[in-house]
Amino acid sequence: MDRVQIAVVGLGRMGKRHVHTLIHRTPRAHVVAVCTNQPHEIEWAQQNEEYKTFGIKLYDDYDKMLEQPGLQAVWISTSTDVHSSQTLAAMAKGKHVLCEKPLSTDLEEAQSVIDAAKGYPGLKVMAGFSRRFDASYRDAAVKILQEGAIGSPFMVRSQTCDLLDTTGFFIKYATRNGGIFVDCAIHDIDLTLWYLSDAVPKACWGVGTLQQHPELKASNDVDNAVGIVEFWGGKIAYFHCSRTQAHGHDVSTEVTGTDGKISVNLVPRMNNVVLADKRGMTHEVQPEYWQRFEMAFATEANEFVDAILHNKPVPVPMETGQKVMLIARALQDALWTGEVSRFDEAGKRIEKAATENGHA
Amino acid sequence: MDRVQIAVVGLGRMGKRHVHTLIHRTPRAHVVAVCTNQPHEIEWAQQNEEYKTFGIKLYDDYDKMLEQPGLQAVWISTSTDVHSSQTLAAMAKGKHVLCEKPLSTDLEEAQSVIDAAKGYPGLKVMAGFSRRFDASYRDAAVKILQEGAIGSPFMVRSQTCDLLDTTGFFIKYATRNGGIFVDCAIHDIDLTLWYLSDAVPKACWGVGTLQQHPELKASNDVDNAVGIVEFWGGKIAYFHCSRTQAHGHDVSTEVTGTDGKISVNLVPRMNNVVLADKRGMTHEVQPEYWQRFEMAFATEANEFVDAILHNKPVPVPMETGQKVMLIARALQDALWTGEVSRFDEAGKRIEKAATENGHA
Amino acid sequence: MDRVQIAVVGLGRMGKRHVHTLIHRTPRAHVVAVCTNQPHEIEWAQQNEEYKTFGIKLYDDYDKMLEQPGLQAVWISTSTDVHSSQTLAAMAKGKHVLCEKPLSTDLEEAQSVIDAAKGYPGLKVMAGFSRRFDASYRDAAVKILQEGAIGSPFMVRSQTCDLLDTTGFFIKYATRNGGIFVDCAIHDIDLTLWYLSDAVPKACWGVGTLQQHPELKASNDVDNAVGIVEFWGGKIAYFHCSRTQAHGHDVSTEVTGTDGKISVNLVPRMNNVVLADKRGMTHEVQPEYWQRFEMAFATEANEFVDAILHNKPVPVPMETGQKVMLIARALQDALWTGEVSRFDEAGKRIEKAATENGHA
Amino acid sequence: MDRVQIAVVGLGRMGKRHVHTLIHRTPRAHVVAVCTNQPHEIEWAQQNEEYKTFGIKLYDDYDKMLEQPGLQAVWISTSTDVHSSQTLAAMAKGKHVLCEKPLSTDLEEAQSVIDAAKGYPGLKVMAGFSRRFDASYRDAAVKILQEGAIGSPFMVRSQTCDLLDTTGFFIKYATRNGGIFVDCAIHDIDLTLWYLSDAVPKACWGVGTLQQHPELKASNDVDNAVGIVEFWGGKIAYFHCSRTQAHGHDVSTEVTGTDGKISVNLVPRMNNVVLADKRGMTHEVQPEYWQRFEMAFATEANEFVDAILHNKPVPVPMETGQKVMLIARALQDALWTGEVSRFDEAGKRIEKAATENGHA
Missing domain, CATH: 3.30.360.10 (Dihydrodipicolinate Reductase; domain 2)
Structure with missing residues (x-):
């Protein structure tokens, strides 16, 4: 069966919800890993029955997570200050990326990521502007x-x-x-x-x-x-x-x-x-926003996965965010x-x- | 003819409101009299400053009221059981009548009034179905x-x-x-x-x-x-x-x-x-109903007066009520x-x- | 991973939608089979890319489908006249059943199914009243x-x-x-x-x-x-x-x-x-109804699956329908x-x- | 009967409506005159049946209108450029004034009118901010x-x-x-x-x-x-x-x-x-605005009249407008x-x- 192996980075309020969306409403996604360096989030994830049921691996180190065999895509849902560096690292490892908005509060840093992405034409790199979905x-x-x-x-x-x-x-x-x-x-x-x-x-x-x-x-x-x-x-x-x-x-x-x-x-x-x-x-x-937009997040996830599986353009390119x-x-x-x-x-x-x- | 001289019979909740409508929103009506046989309504009317200002005469006897010189029309807003008899009496004295619904809870009694009205082709006799307005x-x-x-x-x-x-x-x-x-x-x-x-x-x-x-x-x-x-x-x-x-x-x-x-x-x-x-x-x-329909009552009053002044058919004939x-x-x-x-x-x-x- | 192996019978408008719901919004369900005896539905299913992707087997014979190894539950979405017989057959084969309303237009026939279900206390048999979800x-x-x-x-x-x-x-x-x-x-x-x-x-x-x-x-x-x-x-x-x-x-x-x-x-x-x-x-x-209730169907599917996985009472028993x-x-x-x-x-x-x- | 004798100046779209409001919904007002220097408005007013019925006198000269015996109040509904001068003239003749907003587009001119009004403490001078009603x-x-x-x-x-x-x-x-x-x-x-x-x-x-x-x-x-x-x-x-x-x-x-x-x-x-x-x-x-605010204009008119009749403060003083x-x-x-x-x-x-x- 053809599914995209994906990891979610960041298990704050929103990261947890992205995992939920990927499990419950994105049949072509297969959540294989989550990652957080926050102790209370690690503890929470360790006790999560659903994560166990679906065999989701927990990491506290982003770089190690990127090494997981078979991993194809990363959904970055951490705090804004690491969005750029995590996006760059994921691309360097050949992973498709959906990065939550904004890429950076520093316009120049954001632009450098956008420029770097041009070096990976085979990767789908998408800005997470959920209302578009x-x-x-x-x-x-x-x-x-x-x-x-x-x-x-x-x-x-x-x-x-x-x-x-x-x-x-x-x-x-x-x-x-x-x-x-x-x-x-x-x-x-x-x-x-x-x-x-x-x-x-x-x-x-x-x-x-x-x-x-x-x-x-x-x-x-x-x-x-x-x-x-x-x-x-x-x-x-x-x-x-x-x-x-x-x-x-x-x-x-x-x-x-x-x-x-x-x-x-x-x-x-x-x-x-x-x-x-x-x-x-x-x-x-x-x-x-969750009660208002939970279906939009599902559509976003499915379209990201679809862009990867069928090599389509991403629905919201990074440039939009800039x-x-x-x-x-x-x-x-x-x-x-x-x-x-x-x-x-x-x-x-x-x-x-x-x-x-x-x-x- | 400048204004229709009209009396309101019955000063219950609705009767008072009809007087208000006739004074405040019916420029071609001139309320010249009100009538009630209820002691508390009589007392209330005697102390009403507006009635004094506009020279409205108060009666406790319907028949006497019908004798007031110049009176042209009667708005009957009493309890249903006297609607028919008051309508008949008003017609007999040559007054135009707007009678609140229903004319009677007894279909035969109501029909007898309708039949009687045919004997007064010059009078405007109207059923008070306010929603039509x-x-x-x-x-x-x-x-x-x-x-x-x-x-x-x-x-x-x-x-x-x-x-x-x-x-x-x-x-x-x-x-x-x-x-x-x-x-x-x-x-x-x-x-x-x-x-x-x-x-x-x-x-x-x-x-x-x-x-x-x-x-x-x-x-x-x-x-x-x-x-x-x-x-x-x-x-x-x-x-x-x-x-x-x-x-x-x-x-x-x-x-x-x-x-x-x-x-x-x-x-x-x-x-x-x-x-x-x-x-x-x-x-x-x-x-x-008043907050919902107060403007409808104003339209009703103006159209009744207009029917009298310009000898038009009444907008809601008695037969409708039957x-x-x-x-x-x-x-x-x-x-x-x-x-x-x-x-x-x-x-x-x-x-x-x-x-x-x-x-x- | 612990998922309920389920089949959907009937691929009319609603049956197709139930398959969709089970694939897209019911992570603990695994659709392993569909069944229809309607030629145009068979043809449609044979060409369905998603069914292929997810390895869903197509049957034109209900009884054969019930023999599929590992099958645990059946969602009956056929025309009303076969609801009762298909429910009885599924129970006889030890399958959990969610049967669309009504069980039968014949009250006695429906009652006989309800009575029969009492003989299978280990099976979850549920009436498909979707608005409850x-x-x-x-x-x-x-x-x-x-x-x-x-x-x-x-x-x-x-x-x-x-x-x-x-x-x-x-x-x-x-x-x-x-x-x-x-x-x-x-x-x-x-x-x-x-x-x-x-x-x-x-x-x-x-x-x-x-x-x-x-x-x-x-x-x-x-x-x-x-x-x-x-x-x-x-x-x-x-x-x-x-x-x-x-x-x-x-x-x-x-x-x-x-x-x-x-x-x-x-x-x-x-x-x-x-x-x-x-x-x-x-x-x-x-x-x-689909645009109004598609999320209700997802909840229904998840709760049916949950009742099976965790041996809970079904949310809507057959008796309700009666x-x-x-x-x-x-x-x-x-x-x-x-x-x-x-x-x-x-x-x-x-x-x-x-x-x-x-x-x- | 105690009513305020009032004139409306300006018979544009709004002036006509003010006359209507004063006739139809302001029982304590008596419209005795209207005034306009616009030929098409003069012509329109000359043919107005209602104005004839209620004996409203038509002027083409504002100063002459102010001389009409018994006139107590003026409602100024002309173009903004003459609001100030007409307000001053009316006050000088001892008339109460309701002037449409704004008093002037020139803040200093407006202030001079406000200052002048202090010299007429017995007059009600009101700004026409209709939404307040x-x-x-x-x-x-x-x-x-x-x-x-x-x-x-x-x-x-x-x-x-x-x-x-x-x-x-x-x-x-x-x-x-x-x-x-x-x-x-x-x-x-x-x-x-x-x-x-x-x-x-x-x-x-x-x-x-x-x-x-x-x-x-x-x-x-x-x-x-x-x-x-x-x-x-x-x-x-x-x-x-x-x-x-x-x-x-x-x-x-x-x-x-x-x-x-x-x-x-x-x-x-x-x-x-x-x-x-x-x-x-x-x-x-x-x-x-008329369909939205016609009842507000009626309240405004009644409260202006009420302020005059009972010597109350006006509900919206000129200073508000400034x-x-x-x-x-x-x-x-x-x-x-x-x-x-x-x-x-x-x-x-x-x-x-x-x-x-x-x-x-």
């Missing part, structure tokens, strides 16, 4: 880009608003994420570039506020931010990122064109249940400096003098 | 009957579900209302006959249950009921009546045709506000006897032998 | 039965309204299904018994109409029907079945209690996309005869004399 | 400001998106309106100051695009714009203004706080009707210059050197 976003893309249902699209509003995390998990995770726009708006920017056909940025500005996570002050981060991106040619996108929603994972996108508007998930719903009682009519909201990060960083700079970030008509950032944007 | 039901009628948006309509689902009344008001009011189908399904049946183009009933059956108002047992009534009406020619309607909703006034209608379905108010909403909080996303529901009551009574009989009520192809009720449906 | 219906059950969110539930409204099938597929399929209430309301009745805690039926009545499928007249069937079931103790359910919806698969359920109402899927939605254009705001509707069918048949009789079907307080059908309900 | 926005205010339903509010998203006008009416009207943020975001800014308790602006930026109305280029205007306002103390608002929606008047506001979010009109609906057909499920959207305009102009400047507009901690605009923002 969601049925609703895809339906929106068909309507916008193929059917012309809204005429010429010129404006995107997109928000990624997370449920307030009161467990401390988020704060621990947030310290190395590059700032709210880099961490949180990245999918919104990706969708924007998709629906606006790779529009070229011209200027952007953003502001933020710190409402519930005072710990973020130390890393100069905020927990809510709003930004606008103006593109050359009269297109506009604006974003809202939040870590502090009371009601759940409220992630929506609207694309306006000359003849109409497409909304995706304007009213988030946990399921189809509505309770009518003295308070009125209430529906629950998904607590986090364009997204360029804008995310510009928004982040605007938030930090208070000044407008600008780009030339080729989409190249016009840098201010160092004294003007001297953010550490 | 609601913007949404009218839009549905346009789509169904004029635009053919759903092809040939053949099925109606309609419900009138009231908020549980815990004040005792309802119980007091309910004793003389003729049973739940007669009191509560009458608008649903009216809408059915409208959208199904006066379909002829063939058979009907219904059941009920008593959940929250044990006092209704004395009058053999229930507080929730469901009924089906089969019409000749393959059309069907089914209804749900409730007095016990926890969340508000939940009144919806769906009409299915060969090419589509029209829903009216499937999700009731108090206003446009949604609260998202830990519980999820919540909107409030109108507590009662067709509705025939079905309501048949459903009520089915609920009381457990047997199917049947009609011949002319829509005439086929009576069972007295021993079979010996309900008091 | 849907996340929304389960959430509703938790809210109603565990949390008491609506107080005491006493009324169910449930509809199964299918998209009009213009391909001829439905007509071919419909001839042996036992009538619209038996084929189409069976899930609604199942949900009712779930949410009303196995309420005992007292009386029921229903009517139908034939709007779009004149071919059904030959089998005395209709394409739209409405029915009411009254239960002992003041509970009520009412149903709408349709084969002729223009807009999609519109399947909703509402449960009303003394303190509130739970709605499931009152507004059906294909996905989270809304298009706003000159016509207004539009969302698409699932075309059929209670459902008793009511479905009573509604069907009412539709055919025009008379009320009645039950005694033990839920046993009170038969009318043969001359009264002389339906062939 | 809408039932939903009021309900939101109660929930946010009184009930604390969302904790501490810190973010507002608000949009005023109009249906594309293809009649040429808008273009004619737009030439003197001060730019899209001044004309179109003014209500959104007003709501923001309401819900954020008169937060003090710190910085703002905005961008625009011209998609459908090339005629606007001549006045340096755009037909879609997005802007962000940062307030001192960590509050943020962001706005979308559009003249080019395909589907209708799509005006919504969301207020986020530490414990929840309030949405107003996130899904605009013409009425309660939904059509389900082959395309899916569709509801219509209000074509313009705070709103300060922000609107700053956004407009940002759009025109591409630079961030900034304010000091007292909310006073920090001007850039003339060479930097040399917009004509």
Whole structure:
């Protein structure tokens, strides 16, 4: 039987879910190994009945894992700071790679990986932009880009608003994420570039506020931010990122064109249940991205595997992530400096003098 | 002629609202009198500043009120048992009449009023079926009957579900209302006959249950009921009546045709506000028919006045109410006897032998 | 690795989907065989690349398939008329069985299978009532039965309204299904018994109409029907079945209690996309049950497999289906005869004399 | 009878509607005069049957109208450029004034009127911010400001998106309106100051695009714009203004706080009707602000009249408009210059050197 032998690196919240997706919803994948250097994750994995059932080998050393005979592909779900080095190492060992977004918060480091990947034309190297695999976003893309249902699209509003995390998990995770726009708006920017056909940025500005996570002050981060991106040619996108929603994972996108508007998930719903009682009519909201996007992750996994098995192009190349990060960083700079970030008509950032944007 | 001089008889919850509608939203009406024989309503009216401001005269005697010089029209909003006699008396004095539904719970008494009205061709005599004046039901009628948006309509689902009344008001009011189908399904049946183009009933059956108002047992009534009406020619309607909703006034209608379905108010909403909080996303529901239909009452009042001022046909003739009551009574009989009520192809009720449906 | 070796019998629309679910979303199942005696299904399966990839053996003889070494379980997805015999044969060979609803349109035949199953206490024999595995219906059950969110539930409204099938597929399929209430309301009745805690039926009545499928007249069937079931103790359910919806698969359920109402899927939605254009705001509707319930089928498959692997009780025993069918048949009789079907307080059908309900 | 004698100045689209509101829904108002100097409006008014019926006198000279004996109040609904002078003239003649927003596009001129009004303490002088009278926005205010339903509010998203006008009416009207943020975001800014308790602006930026109305280029205007306002103390608002929606008047506001979010009109609906057909499920959207806010205008009129009759403070003082305009102009400047507009901690605009923002 023809299945791709794959390993998942990183067993945090998301890594565990990728293993689950690969086992439960990706029949052409065969999870043969997982890897983590975190003691509590190692302990958790050692006791996992399902991993035993399916014979998944546990590693605490990434390089050793790459040596496992038969291993064909690696799904990198570690913290952002090792994405680039792990991708490079995997490619060097001839493994296909799906690396979670972003490849790096450092644009130059990311570019060096992209350049290196060109040296491995036989490998499938894919950026993990999961929303591109969601049925609703895809339906929106068909309507916008193929059917012309809204005429010429010129404006995107997109928000990624997370449920307030009161467990401390988020704060621990947030310290190395590059700032709210880099961490949180990245999918919104990706969708924007998709629906606006790779529009070229011209200027952007953003502001933020710190409402519930005072710990973020130390890393100069905020927990809510709003930004606008103006593109050359009269297109506009604006974003809202939040870590502090009371009601759940409220992630929506609207694309306006000359003849109409497409909304995706304007009213988030946990399921189809509505309770009518003295308070009125209430529906629950998904607590986090997993409930909203678990099927998208399944599609992503299957398409990655399919690209390997049938030597197809990957659905989301690494270059996509680079364009997204360029804008995310510009928004982040605007938030930090208070000044407008600008780009030339080729989409190249016009840098201010160092004294003007001297953010550490 | 500048304005129609009109009196409202009955100052219960609804009568007061009709006075309000006539003052606030019916510029061509001039409320010159109100009438009630209920001491607490008399007291309330005597102290009403607005009535003083607008010079509205208060009567405790209906016949005396009819003698007021210049009075042109009467809006009858008393209890059902005097609707017929008050309508007859008003016509005899040459007054136009808008009588709340139903004209009578006794089909023969109602018919005698209808017959009598033919003797006053110059008077406008109108049945108060307020939903016919609601913007949404009218839009549905346009789509169904004029635009053919759903092809040939053949099925109606309609419900009138009231908020549980815990004040005792309802119980007091309910004793003389003729049973739940007669009191509560009458608008649903009216809408059915409208959208199904006066379909002829063939058979009907219904059941009920008593959940929250044990006092209704004395009058053999229930507080929730469901009924089906089969019409000749393959059309069907089914209804749900409730007095016990926890969340508000939940009144919806769906009409299915060969090419589509029209829903009216499937999700009731108090206003446009949604609260998202830990519980999820919540909107409030109108507590009662007034919040849902206050604009319909204004349209009704204006069209009644307009019919008088410009000698137009009334928008809802008394005969409409009679067709509705025939079905309501048949459903009520089915609920009381457990047997199917049947009609011949002319829509005439086929009576069972007295021993079979010996309900008091 | 510990997986259940399973075969799927019947490769019609649904059978193919069950194979898909078992391959793609049921990691502890191993589909080792499929079986059909339909030439076009055999041909289709012979050319199926996925079946080859996963080494699934194709049979045209059910008995031979049962002989396959290692086979542990059978998923019966054939036409209703062979459900009973195939279930009996599988049990006789020591195979676990998941049999699609209904076990039989003949109540006595179904009972004989249930009785026979008692002779195989080691086998898992399960009724395929897929809605019991849907996340929304389960959430509703938790809210109603565990949390008491609506107080005491006493009324169910449930509809199964299918998209009009213009391909001829439905007509071919419909001839042996036992009538619209038996084929189409069976899930609604199942949900009712779930949410009303196995309420005992007292009386029921229903009517139908034939709007779009004149071919059904030959089998005395209709394409739209409405029915009411009254239960002992003041509970009520009412149903709408349709084969002729223009807009999609519109399947909703509402449960009303003394303190509130739970709605499931009152507004059906294909996905989270809304298009706003000159016509207004539009969302698409699932075309059929598969888009609505494909995750429920996955849960069903995993729980069946789990019951086998860990020797747990099956989530939906065969007896459940029998209670459902008793009511479905009573509604069907009412539709055919025009008379009320009645039950005694033990839920046993009170038969009318043969001359009264002389339906062939 | 005690009614306020009122005149309406300006019989454009809105002026006519104000007359309608005063006649049909404001029983304590008595429209005694209207005034316009536009020939086609004069002609229209001369032929208006309703105006004749209610004895409304028509003027083409504002000063003459102010001389009409008994006139107590003036509703100014002319073009913005004469709002200030007409307000001053009315006050000088001792008339109460309701002036449509904005009082002036020139902040200093507006301030001079506000200062002058202090010389007439006996007159009611009110700014026409109609959304403050809408039932939903009021309900939101109660929930946010009184009930604390969302904790501490810190973010507002608000949009005023109009249906594309293809009649040429808008273009004619737009030439003197001060730019899209001044004309179109003014209500959104007003709501923001309401819900954020008169937060003090710190910085703002905005961008625009011209998609459908090339005629606007001549006045340096755009037909879609997005802007962000940062307030001192960590509050943020962001706005979308559009003249080019395909589907209708799509005006919504969301207020986020530490414990929840309030949405107003996130899904605009013409009425309660939904059509389900082959395309899916569709509801219509209000074509313009009138269908959305006609009841708000009635409340506004009644409260203005009530303030006069009972000598109460006006519900929206002129000063409110001034705070709103300060922000609107700053956004407009940002759009025109591409630079961030900034304010000091007292909310006073920090001007850039003339060479930097040399917009004509």
